[in-house]
Amino acid sequence: MLPAHFNRTGRPLLWAHRGASAEAPENTLAAFSLALAQGADGVELDAQRCASGEVVVVHDESLARTTGLGTLVTDAPYSVIRTLDAGAWKSARFRGERIPLLAETLEAFPRLVNVELKCDRADDRGLTAEVVRVVHAA
Numbered sequence: 001m002l003p004a005h006f007n008r009t010g011r012p013l014l015w016a017h018r019g020a021s022a023e024a025p026e027n028t029l030a031a032f033s034l035a036l037a038q039g040a041d042g043v044e045l046d047a048q049r050c051a052s053g054e055v056v057v058v059h060d061e062s063l064a065r066t067t068g069l070g071t072l073v074t075d076a077p078y079s080v081i082r083t084l085d086a087g088a089w090k091s092a093r094f095r096g097e098r099i100p101l102l103a104e105t106l107e108a109f110p111r112l113v114n115v116e117l118k119c120d121r122a123d124d125r126g127l128t129a130e131v132v133r134v135v136h137a138a
Contacts, residue, residue: 015114016040018059025066025090027057028097032109042112047102048119049127052077055102055134058086059118065089067099102131106138 019031020038032043046059050073063069063076067084078101087097106113115135119127 013041013112014039015112016043018045019043025087025094025097027059027066027099028086028094029100029105029108030087030094030097032105036109036111042114043109044114044116045102045105046116046118047127047131048073048117049124049130050078050081051075052079053126053130054078055127055130056081057100057102057105061118063099103134103138106135110138 016032016035016038018026019028020034020040021027021031024031024034027045032045035043045057047055048058050056056073056078058066058073060066061072061074063071063073063081063084066086066089068089069076069080069084073081081099084099085096086099087094100108102115115131117124117127117131
């Protein structure tokens with residue numbers, strides 16, 4: 001439950017899980033844009049650190065399901081991740097959609113965002129501290 005000053009609508013808030021992920025590739029700018037256009041109050045997204053330290057918006061440990069690259073997010077530098085097509089698996093309409101950085105996502109969508117930290121390994125590699133830094137800088 002959000003504190004009262006966050007929810008002045010007088011009704012439950014509607015969160016789009018990974019954006020409008022039923023219709024657009026999850027955790028992409030396209031999915032977040034569509035969710036808000038459809039009336040969601042905010043979006044939920046997943047954040048992880050990649051090998052080069054940036055916080056990227058992606059759910060799975062591996063990049064295989066959404067990009068075809070059978071590498072762990074934590075083993076891939078952002079210079080590689082930013083070149084991957086994260087949309088074609090969903091539909092040709094989304095071909096070329098990229099895995100966004102958390103910072104660019106917050107810049108593009110300054111509304112309510114629920115950030116889920118994906119640190120399934122014992123060492124979160126400073127994920128929590130970096131997400132706090134990125135959120136405060138947004």
